[in-house]
Amino acid sequence: MKQKLLEALKTKFNGVQDSILDRQATKMAKTVTSEDQIETAISGVTFDTLLQSETDRRVLEASETAVKNYEKKHKLKDGKTTEKPKDPDPDPDTETGDGKEKIPAYMKEFMREQKELKERLEKQEKDREISSKRAEAKELLKASKIPDKLKEKWLKRVDLSDEETSLEDQVKELETEYLDLKQEHINDSVDGGQGEKGGEVADSDMNDFLSSEFPETPKES
Secondary structure, eight states: OHHHHHHHHHHHTTTSOHHHHHHHHHHHTTTOOSGGGHHHHHHTOOHHHHHHHHHHHHHHHHHHHHHHHHHHHTTEETTEESSOOSOSSOOTTEEOOTTOOOEEHHHHHHHHHHHHHHHHHHHHHHHHHHHHHHHHHHHHHHHSSSOHHHHHHHGGGSOTTOSSSOHHHHHHHHHHHHHHHHHHHHHHHGGGGTOOTTOOOOHHHHHHHHHHHSOOOOOOO
16 A cells, blocks of 8 residues: 555655655555545645655654764763762762752753754744745635735735634735725715715726825835
8 A cells, every 4th residue: 555655646746755755655554544545645745744744754853863862972871871970979060059950961951952943843833834824815815806906915914923813804804995995986986976886987097096095015125
């Protein structure tokens, strides 16, 4: 089953390293047990899936390697020394707080590196989440009635970090705002300001209105 999954992955992701696809096929083979499941399983795999899986693997390997190097350097096993202390005096590389357990300097360094690694991973995850939300917001704006000349600009008005208001609701609010402004302009333009809902204005007039109402943001030098 793994070989068939691997062949299907190679077909879909032509050019991707065989080693990456092989690991993905091995992982999928644990849950895909019949050929009729292959197509559905493969359809759920994307380049982001492969990238995330490879990133997680490398991070795990780096973490395990760091632990092994520390243990080898300081003769440790599962965090405990494998040697009997030759001198009962405190290790000069340890620091002691009032009534607190001593923490070896090398362990503090390791903890610092792990913290930095965790922070980097959290930032990467946050960046991926924001990127995904931005792409989703673009699609929502694309399907809205907001004119193309405003979509890219109004994308900046979508709060991608808002956990309470959905992207759909935010885009809907922007669309409603645009339609209300458009109707107001129509009412002011048709029949000397006596226009009614459903009136029309020339495209050129509407473009002039949009340009004045929503001017382009000056580019930073």
